[in-house]
Amino acid sequence: MTGLLLPLLVVVPIVAATLPIALGLKYENVGWPVAAVTTLGLTGLVAAVATQVYAGGGGFNHELGGFAPPVGIELVADELSAAVLVLVALVSLLTLVFSRVAGPRGNAFHSGYLLLTGGLMGVVLTGDLFNMFVFLEIVGLTTYALIAADRSGASAYASLKYLVLGTVGASLYLVGVGYVFLATGTLNMLDLQSSIAAVGYTDPLVQAGYAFIVAGFALKIALFPVHTWQPDAYQHAPDAVSTFVAALVSTAGAYALIRVTYTVFTVDFLAANEAITTGVLVVSGVSILAGSALAAMQSDLKRMFAYSSVAQFGMIAAAVALANETALLGALIHLVGHGLLKFGLFLAVGLIALGYGVQRLDQLPSFAREAPYTAGAIAVLGLALVGIPPSIGFLGKWYIAVGAVEVSAAGGGFAGIGIAMVIFISTLFTLAYVARIIERFYFAGVGLPGGGHGDDHAEGHGSDHDAHDDAAVADGGRDGVGLPEPLPGAPTAWGVPDRVPTAAFVVLLGTTLAAVALGFAGFGFYDAFDPFISEVFA
């Protein structure tokens, strides 16, 4: 009976996606309740799948329509997909808490939201290469629509840019699948594993197929030379959407890269094709450096974290090409950890935009005086992104770097040491921009008046703030910018001076604590992923 869980995970959100529009004909604002109930149900289903996979003896599959796998399409849950499923379910549920207060609120938005969730589930679960293309395109299409949900011209342009590049990526993936299909005559992942071995790992068609697939995924997960859609898309998307998209969409692309590389092409293919792995290592190395350096130059917080994603996914791609057990473990941890960290960071930036109406770093001097908990959460999540232990960001980076050194120690030449050095340099860059944020939040604008701000929430906003404004203008901030002011009507949370909505604020604190707490779970991750890794490196 557990096999039936898998198709439900895909079908439930996609069918439920029709409800907000259908019910919207009769009732208003029905989208959020439908989405909330559906994602809550999905979280339950995912919990059942994860229990089955981690505690009940490994992965299981479901044959769609009762057709046996090499011909039919199957859905598979194993240790890797279960971890990403948990991330998808939690993030989609928690993002709704934020979008409740921050919008967008339309019924159409929630339809797109559920379709996107269903598409992500499909990408993670499918065991068929072409089916994966279809789900990638469902994810892509709904992401383009959601990014443009902010009714500004800039978001439409960013979305169109993403549409063109994302479609080229998916099409290149399809070309690669076509080549592999021509070489082997099958599309099922497990079947391909043996068929590709039979055809030979140095067959030109197989090599070209893998090259096209990697090029396609590079566009989807935004590696350096083809990352340009990502900053625009994340910056101009509505805050709730960029929280969701930054945490999950590229993560699904990177998951697909890991799945196709290790389950379909296998480690032996990587070992037999040094030119391909060297190429991927060079691209991802450049991506790590360029992403971190570009992030350090940004003044818009959302753009900064978008460029930081370029660097983090560069690390995951590098770990994939290293073909080392430790590095792969690092890649899997970083895949989940990065999703969690970016969810927290974009949520915090969204909360700032909601309460204070600003998202540029130079508009936020001494923000910690104004909103100590939000600023603290960003600082902790940022330090986790740098890789300060104990945090999940540290675990992922550490294992990737150790794996890279192991590759060199085992006679792999300069490549491993090179990647380890690149990760180290990128960590310094990451520290540079996180330190800029912390400096701005905690140390800049010391001379600015204010500080007693937290006390006057209860009453007399208007007059207090007017006086405060005058003072700030008269004294003059260093950059002509005063302390960040709460927007009129900004939400308040019980017991804290931050102007944030309570539920979303609790989610932010929970995410921050989880990012730190998971830093202690290194062995837990090792146990959880070990069956997958040892199967791959068997």
Add this chain to the structure above:
Amino acid sequence: MTTLALLDVLSTRHAYVVFSLVLCIGLYMMIANPHLVKKIIGLNLFQTAIFLLFVVSAYVEGGSIPIIPPGTEVGAAYASPLPHVIVLTAIVVGVSLTAVGLALCIRIHDEYGTLRVDTLRDLMRDEGALPNGPARDRSVDRDGGDRR
């Protein structure tokens, strides 16, 4: 000899040559053309080339359509149906992408009154939606005049 080999490829593998040509033309159009709708047309060319690859790969010399009524002899040549199904699905995906792309074009045109990328960038810089707005303004000041 090489001419002969080339001729051989052109005469027997012409469909694959067309595939790569159309793929490259579509890609070039997407990169080089400043008009957004033409970029989307380029995208369509790019995808159509891939459909061609799949359709051609399914072709079997002397094969018939893969509909087998009961009682037919087994072992006759049939075209492979799987790539055709793949192409059908990919066409649906392509159509929906084009629809979303054109819808976005309409919104951009409503907002800015143009679909040319270069004009659009200038307009968005003036609006402050693109990041290098301030930097460009400063350089204009230094030069002592407007470059345009």
